[in-house]
Amino acid sequence: MKNFISVVVTLFAVSFAKAQIPAGYYDAATGLTGYSLKTKLKEIVTNGHQDKGYGGLWDAYKVGDLDKFYENDNTILDIYSEKPAGPDAYSYTPVTDQCGGTTPGSEGGCYNREHLFPQGFFSSASPMRNDYHHVMPTDNVVNGKRNNYPFGTVGTASWTSTNGSKLGVSSFPGFLGIVFEPIDEFKGDVARSLLYFITRYEDDLQTFNYSDVNNPQDGSKNRGFD
Structure with missing residues (x-):
């Protein structure tokens, strides 16, 4: 600890x-x-901390999630599609390519709002649902594949995104469930967001649905994660 x-x-x-x-x-x-x-x-x-609402996330992405490092082209920086060592398979223009009412069937259709700490675990309550610090803009299809599975290291992948993010059975000793593994470049971003979340919402953790097998909580207020 x-x-x-x-x-x-x-x-x-x-x-x-x-x-x-x-x-x-x-x-x-x-x-x-x-x-x-x-x-x-x-x-x-x-x-x-000011809650700007769920819709406010779209506005935040226009400022805080632009690619100014890799392609440096001001497209949306999506941790599930960005290829640090080469050209991306697709890119998203802010606002223009955010998801509307149509659900694409393959990657590259639109970007939406990915709760790194799944909102189903806290019943989509505010301000957690709207907190920019753990809700990232990501490809809609990859977001759906990640679902509410915990992050972890994958042994054999059952599905892989265009940038190498993987879904599959955990290779970590002691947990044999399904996990989602971002590429190495962005694992630190995910870790920081989750550490922020478990700290910021310390007083609320015990009201969450931590009995769900995919929820990494241990049921405590202090430690938070299992």
Whole structure:
């Protein structure tokens, strides 16, 4: 658990480093360790949080999820389709290619809103459902394939996306269920989002449906993840 808390602190620091943290923002957490530190981080990131609604995510993607690193073409940066070492199989123009009423049958049709922590586990309640920090723009079909399966390492894949994200049986000792594995380039992004979520919503975790076999929660408030 000590290592987990250390990772939380490190990832929070890295995540916000480029956002020019306001002076004194983390001062209240100075000297704290363990669960006390995690709870204080929850209080800090909760203070001032504004729920912009589910529709507000589309607006956030137009600013915060543009490709300014790989192709640098201001298309939507989708962790499930981006190919860091080569040309993408398809790309999405913000707003124009967001999903409407038609469900595409194959990749490249439209992008929608992917809850890295599945909303079915918290009954689609707000503000969790609308929280940009764990809801990413991703291809609609790959999003559907991921479904509400936990993230993990895949042994033999039953399905693979155009960028190499995989669905299949877990290869991790002790868990033999179905998992979804993003490519290595984006595993850190997923980890940071999930650590944020389990910290930000610490007080709500025990109201979630953690009895679902796909939910990685352990039922506790403090540790959160199994």
